[in-house]
Amino acid sequence: MVARFLAVLAPSAFFLAIGCGGRTPMSSPEGDGSAGGGGGLEDAPAACTAGTVTFHMRGAAGNSSSYCTGFNCSHDWVTVRTQQDEPMALHARCSTKCDDCQVVGCPAICIEPKRLEADGERLTWDGTYWPEATCGAGQPCRTKRCASPGRYVATMCASASPPDAGPSCAVRAMPKCVDVKFEYPSAAIVEGAI
Numbered sequence: 001m002v003a004r005f006l007a008v009l010a011p012s013a014f015f016l017a018i019g020c021g022g023r024t025p026m027s028s029p030e031g032d033g034s035a036g037g038g039g040g041l042e043d044a045p046a047a048c049t050a051g052t053v054t055f056h057m058r059g060a061a062g063n064s065s066s067y068c069t070g071f072n073c074s075h076d077w078v079t080v081r082t083q084q085d086e087p088m089a090l091h092a093r094c095s096t097k098c099d100d101c102q103v104v105g106c107p108a109i110c111i112e113p114k115r116l117e118a119d120g121e122r123l124t125w126d127g128t129y130w131p132e133a134t135c136g137a138g139q140p141c142r143t144k145r146c147a148s149p150g151r152y153v154a155t156m157c158a159s160a161s162p163p164d165a166g167p168s169c170a171v172r173a174m175p176k177c178v179d180v181k182f183e184y185p186s187a188a189i190v191e192g193a194i
Contacts, residue, residue: 047126047128048126048127048128048146048147049146050127050146050147050148050149050184050185051126051127051149051184051185051186052124052125052126052127052185053124053125053182053183053184053185053186053188053190054122054123054124054125054189054190055078055122055123055124055125055154055156055189055190055192056120056121056122056189056190056191056192057077057078057116057120057121057156057158057178057192057193057194058116058119058120058121058191058192058193058194059116059120059158059193059194060193060194064115064116064117064118064119064120065115065116065118066160066161066162067115067116067158067159067160067161067176067194068113068114068115068116068158068159068160068161068169068171069113069114069116069121069157069158069159070111070112070113070114070159070169070171071157071159071175073109073110073111074093074111075111075113075114077121077123077156077157077158078090078123078154078155078156078157078192079154079155079157080125080129080152080153080154080155081152081153081155082152082153083151083152083153083181085153088129088131088147088152089129089130089131089132089142090125090128090129090130091130092130092142092144094106095130095140095141095142096135096139096140096141096142097141097142097143097144098133098134098135098141098142098143099143101135101136101139101141103139112168112169113159113161113169113171114169115161115169116158125184127146127147127184127185128144128145128146128147129144129145129146129147130142130143130144130145131143131145147184149183149184149185150183150184151181151182151183151184152181152182152183152184153179153180153181153182154179154180154181154182154190154192155177155178155179155180156177156178156180156192156194157175157176157177157178157194158175158176158194159171159174159175159176160176176194177194178192178193178194180192
């Protein structure tokens with residue numbers, strides 16, 4: 001699981017080297033073409049309209065304060081992939097957008113890790129994701145898409161940190177992760193306990 005989470009973040013390695021900061025999620029369509037199995041690529045309008053799903057990660061046995069988020073200069077803690085194990089980038093931060101092919105720069109800021117909230121972390125996803133492509137003379141870029149309704153897998157990760165570190169985080173190198181299968185869209189909260 002940890003290898004999968006880190007593999008999804010690998011395309012951002014160049015930007016991380018120059019201190020790209022911000023907040024993330026993940027990318028790619030789901031499905032085998034059968035009903036309810038997840039669909040294919042869809043061009044995304046201004047906002048995806050199929051619905052939403054909410055992810056919630058907490059420490060097992062009420063120990064959320066023993067964990068921190070903050071991998072690679074972001075507070076991202078959830079990634080999404082298809083059942084076929086294809087990653088879905090939930091944002092295009094620090095990436096060229098394919099529609100205008102204008103190279104973007106990243107701020108030279110690295111966000112420090114932060115402790116999980118007492119009741120855990122929540123993120124609501126509207127199905128937007130940003131698969132990789134190229135534009136112009138082979139410039140890597142991302143195009144906004146909407147996920148089709150169907151089944152997906154969320155990976156939620158946090159790093160252990162000693163509670164006596166105070167409000168700051170002494171993050172250990174390897175995050176602890178949990179995979180949770182879910183339906184998109186859904187009113188049910190996708191729960192992950194680490």
